[in-house]
Each structure stands twice: as structure tokens, then as C-alpha cells.
Amino acid sequence: MQKLFYAPGACSLGIHVLLEEIGAPYEAVRVNLREGEQFKPEFQAVNPKSKVPALLRQDGSTLTEFPAIAYYLAATNPQAKMLPEGPEALARAMEVTDYAVATVHMQGFSRIFRPANFAPSEADHEAVKARGTEIFTKGMKTLDTALQGRDFFAGAYSFADMAPFYISFWAAERLKLELPGRLAAHYAAMRARPSVQKVMEREGL
Numbered sequence: 001m002q003k004l005f006y007a008p009g010a011c012s013l014g015i016h017v018l019l020e021e022i023g024a025p026y027e028a029v030r031v032n033l034r035e036g037e038q039f040k041p042e043f044q045a046v047n048p049k050s051k052v053p054a055l056l057r058q059d060g061s062t063l064t065e066f067p068a069i070a071y072y073l074a075a076t077n078p079q080a081k082m083l084p085e086g087p088e089a090l091a092r093a094m095e096v097t098d099y100a101v102a103t104v105h106m107q108g109f110s111r112i113f114r115p116a117n118f119a120p121s122e123a124d125h126e127a128v129k130a131r132g133t134e135i136f137t138k139g140m141k142t143l144d145t146a147l148q149g150r151d152f153f154a155g156a157y158s159f160a161d162m163a164p165f166y167i168s169f170w171a172a173e174r175l176k177l178e179l180p181g182r183l184a185a186h187y188a189a190m191r192a193r194p195s196v197q198k199v200m201e202r203e204g205l
């Protein structure tokens with residue numbers, strides 16, 4: 001059976017929800033990032049990058065990086081209809097997933113949660129966090145604009161909704177921020193889904 005390596009409330013949340021939506025059998029394996037399990041040999045053997053999400057597939061190979069895993073799961077499970085139809089919708093799905101992960105998460109939120117990764121001197125940490133706030137604030141607005149005239153990021157519900165979902169989760173639950181209107185409606189629609197409720201309960205969120 002395929003295995004998803006995840007950490008509670010981490011970006012792996014989006015892949016965890018996608019797996020539930022797809023409905024194919026999988027095992028969810030918890031990695032305790034706070035205790036440094038990502039650096040232990042057991043996990044390094046699965047993902048030497050020391051990051052979640054990581055998908056260990058039935059053939060023994062591991063797929064990493066959120067956008068790649070999301071695309072792969074949607075593309076290999078067409079019955080679940082999580083892969084947007086046609087090049088335009090698919091390109092938009094990849095566009096929003098990359099922006100959410102590579103910019104809003106890794107450039108924005110990471111500066112706030114892990115300032116030491118961006119500046120060794122503690123004296124610079126407040127400036128790093130302020131820059132992170134600028135980046136994710138712009139990110140929230142950009143994601144909100146992308147929802148103009150649609151309820152879901154690629155038109156119909158798809159894998160494109162998974163990365164913005166964990167971004168909204170971090171903004172709303174960790175930073176206690178008010179989401180802009182369309183993004184708030186998207187987040188509420190996601191929270192109402194049985195897949196999301198099941199995963200949030202399993203992750204203890």
C-alpha cells in the first residue's frame with residue numbers, strides 16, 4: 001500500500017486531503033518534525049531531503065515536492081476527477097499550486113515560522129518576519145483575486161485547491177488572520193468537506 005509521510009498541520013495536509021478525496025488505499029505515517037524525526041535514518045531512507053510530504057509508492061520509489069505529488073495523484077486516479085480538464089485549466093492548477101508552495105509558503109510563511117533559516121543573527125529576525133508578512137499578505141490577495149468569478153481555483157474542484165487550503169489554514173488558525181472574502185469562502189467550503197474533516201481529526205487539528 002502507498003504511504004504518505006506527513007506532519008500534523010504541515011503543508012502535507014493538502015496531500016493528505018487529496019488522498020482522501022481520491023479514495024485509493026494508503027497509510028498515513030506521522031513524522032514528528034519537532035523531535036527531528038525527519039533527520040533520522042528511518043525517514044532519510046524514504047526522503048533524504050528530510051521534508052514532508054513524501055509519498056512512498058507501491059513500487060518502493062518515493063515522490064517528493066507538493067506540486068509533483070499533487071499532480072501525480074490526480075493524474076493516476078482519473079476516476080476521482082481531481083485533475084483539471086484541458087491544458088488551460090491544468091496550467092492554472094499548476095500555476096496556483098506552485099505560487100502557494102514556492103512563494104507564499106516557502107518565501108512568506110517560512111520567514112515567519114523559521115527566521116533563523118534566513119538570517120543567522122537574531123538581531124535580524126524581526127526584519128525577516130516583517131518581509132515574510134509582506135510576502136504572504138500579497139499572496140493572500142493574489143489567491144483571492146485568482147478566485148474571481150469561480151468557487152475553485154481551476155474552475156471545478158481539483159488538486160489545485162489543496163495548496164491554497166493549507167495556506168488558508170495557516171493564516172486563519174496559526175496566525176489568526178482574517179482571510180479576504182473569496183479566499184474565506186473557499187476555506188469554508190474546504191472545511192465543510194468530509195475529506196477535510198476526516199484528515200483534520202486524524203492529524204489532531
Ligand SMILES: N[C@@H](CCC(=O)N[C@@H](CS)C(=O)NCC(=O)O)C(=O)O
Nearest residue numbers: 010011050051052053065066067101
Ligand atoms: N518544497 C517542498 C516543501 C516541503 C516543506 O517545506 N515541508 C516542511 C513542512 S511544511 C518540512 O518538512 N519541514 C521540515 C524541516 O524543514 O525540517 C514541497 O513542495 O513539498
